[in-house]
Amino acid sequence: MRTYLLNTLLILFLTSCSLTPKSSDEHKRAPNSGAVTVLELQQSGPLRLLQVLQANAGSGLMVEKSDIRFWGEAEINELKSFVDDPSPAAPVYRSTSGVLCTGPKFASTVGHEAKHLIAAIKKGIYPLSQCSTYDLKLSE
């Protein structure tokens, strides 16, 4: 648990502002850098986004609710090879998310985020839900 904590906080001390990498550390995103925009998504592509999510494991990534119809079958095929990847990754959340989509409770994996991206590409909207790992089912 201590390792997880230190990893999480290490991310917060690191700085980066863009999804576009210039060196290996720059996949990490600063906590005050705001939501990822549709333009950033379009420029980076889904695989680079997965790298960012992996680099930010322990945290969460805020993404503007975006029309992503510029991605299609080619991107889905690329993502398919990652759906079984159990490596830790950050979940994604919309700026309107009520849940605190970060930390151990909402931890994600590369595989889960790849599946979320595939489902999102099929529907043309990303993120598909308020928080990609929020899966609490409450019976009426």
Place this chain on the structure above:
Amino acid sequence: MRFLMLLALVVFGSEGFALEVAKHGGRLFVTEACDQGGGVLRSLAAWSAKAQTGKKCNMLARGESMMDAKSCRYDITDCVPDHVVQYQGANPKLDGPNCWNLSLVMSKILPNLRYSTPEEMNFYMRPPLCRQLKDGEAREPGDVGAIREVSQGGTTETHGFIYISEKLAYSKNGMSRKSPYALQTLENVYDVYDVPQQAVCRKNEINVASAKCNQAVAYFRCDSMESYLSKTKNVPADIKKAYNDINAVDACMEKSAFSGQALSNEAQKNVLETSQALLTYLEKSKSSPEIAKIPKEEREFILGSLQLRLAAIADQMQAIAMGTQSVPTYESSLELSALSEAIHDASKNIAGGK
């Protein structure tokens, strides 16, 4: 500049209904189309009366005609609940305070602004404090709207807001520090949270018919926690003390979230000690006649609410730790989270009651 708008929010509904809320000079103004005839003012007046604010809305006030001669502006400072005057357009400095918490605070179920978990929202939207309105039953200002994701596996809390009228709502759209508290059109709330326009998705009840909606809204009418506790007898002194101590902790969370300052060591120590004391009491009380005297449903509600409050406070502490980059606060949040789980287990093991 005297008339510089410090904060303004303009929200358009799907039928062209526009609303602008702005603060300047310490006063709060709402601007709507003059041909609406002060409809917003009437809705706010009804909300204020229902909330027993003691404030009087001047219904004879004529809207001040704006530059375009089509918009009328009303001073609503002395009309709306104090919470709106204080927080309209305001953002916390740290992530956490969210939509569910606003709904619970405005319903006088929780005392302070902080993160509320979806479990906490779902717990309170049931009896004894809240009841779901029946389909066709008239909604009233101050009712709580709960937008829920509907799937085959059940429902998931998506959003909570305060209903003012069929055109107006009071909401904080998200736990992000970038999301302000805001009066806005009801249509905007539905739009942000993807509630389809079909009537079946916007009824008072979510049921089998809502299955096609993905996101649907349900409405609830709630009683305050103070009112409930005043009617509840035989609450042991240790439980009452835990309530008061958690109220104090909640106040610390609000202060930190809105100032952006780290939690003091004293506050962290207090919340852990409060939780430990409650856990020790519950473990000792497994079969004590004192706690068994409380009817089972009341006991489950009281202990459930304490446990869920501590769990939500643990999450808020985590957000404070992230925002202030404090390792000790993060460690305390994990410790508190574990304690709240232990309290949950200990509550289940209590025997007796009817």
